[in-house]
Amino acid sequence: MIHQAAVISDKAVIGKNVTIMPFAVIGDVSIGDNCIIHPHVVIADGVVLGNAVEIFPGAFIGKEPKGAGALARQPEFERIVKIGNECSIGPNAVIFYDVIIGDNTLLGDGASIREKCTIGSRCILSRYVTVNYNTKIGDRTKVMDCTHITGNAIIGNDVFISLLVGTTNDNVVRAGYSDHVVGPIIEDNVVIGVGASLLPAVVIGEGSTIGAGSVVTKNVKQKTLVAGVPARFVKSIE
Numbered sequence: 001m002i003h004q005a006a007v008i009s010d011k012a013v014i015g016k017n018v019t020i021m022p023f024a025v026i027g028d029v030s031i032g033d034n035c036i037i038h039p040h041v042v043i044a045d046g047v048v049l050g051n052a053v054e055i056f057p058g059a060f061i062g063k064e065p066k067g068a069g070a071l072a073r074q075p076e077f078e079r080i081v082k083i084g085n086e087c088s089i090g091p092n093a094v095i096f097y098d099v100i101i102g103d104n105t106l107l108g109d110g111a112s113i114r115e116k117c118t119i120g121s122r123c124i125l126s127r128y129v130t131v132n133y134n135t136k137i138g139d140r141t142k143v144m145d146c147t148h149i150t151g152n153a154i155i156g157n158d159v160f161i162s163l164l165v166g167t168t169n170d171n172v173v174r175a176g177y178s179d180h181v182v183g184p185i186i187e188d189n190v191v192i193g194v195g196a197s198l199l200p201a202v203v204i205g206e207g208s209t210i211g212a213g214s215v216v217t218k219n220v221k222q223k224t225l226v227a228g229v230p231a232r233f234v235k236s237i238e
Contacts, residue, residue: 001019003020003022007025009028012027015033018035021037022039023039024043027044027062033052035053046079047082056088060094060095061081063096077097083095086104087101087105087106087107089107093107094113099115099116099117102121104121106124110127112130113125117134120138123141126142126147127145129148131149133151135155141157142161146163147161147164149183150168150169153185159190159191161186164195165196165198167183167197184198184203186198187205187222189206191210193227195212196210196216205222211225211228211231215228
């Protein structure tokens with residue numbers, strides 16, 4: 001069912017049993033079967049949706065990233081977004097161009113993903129999570145409410161990141177220069193507690209746990225529990 005109040009490009013390719021509700025704006029896109037597009041959704045040119053994708057009101061898919069003049073990096077990106085089968089994109093979520101999202105992944109209300117990012121399958125990025133540019137997140141990873149994943153970060157499979165976690169990628173603070181901008185690397189099966197902070201370029205080893213409120217200033221070995229400010233070794237994890 002396509003509502004007559006929706007605005008749809010003549011070049012859009014729309015699959016079977018698709019519902020597009022009033023005031024949705026659809027560009028030159030490809031939409032798979034059994035998708036549901038709620039009111040006031042914007043889907044820009046170059047977006048590809050898999051089957052059974054649901055996009056809730058106010059979401060914007062395919063936003064063009066902008067720099068802020070001399071004080072910011074100038075974005076580089078391709079005008080394409082690919083969203084896998086059976087994904088759910090929450091109300092007012094924003095997905096910039098040059099993003100790939102795997103199957104069965106959920107984005108919560110107000111989540112934001114910047115350009116040049118890859119999100120795996122069966123992930124949850126909960127309410128108001130922000131993922132900055134050029135970041136990779138593996139499969140089955142969960143990122144809870146109001147957490148910020150910085151640019152140039154790498155996150156593995158089966159990672160759990162609690163709410164209000166902050167990650168950073170720049171110790172020098174020279175906006176516009178990217179040679180020193182390196183986000184953290186979080187390996188598979190890591191757990192990061194509520195309110196933790198990860199400094200630039202730290203490596204969190206596989207199977208480790210970061211205690212709530214910790215500030216991680218240096219690398220963490222595999223299967224290790226660290227906690228405190230700064231984070232220190234507590235015990236090994238069997």
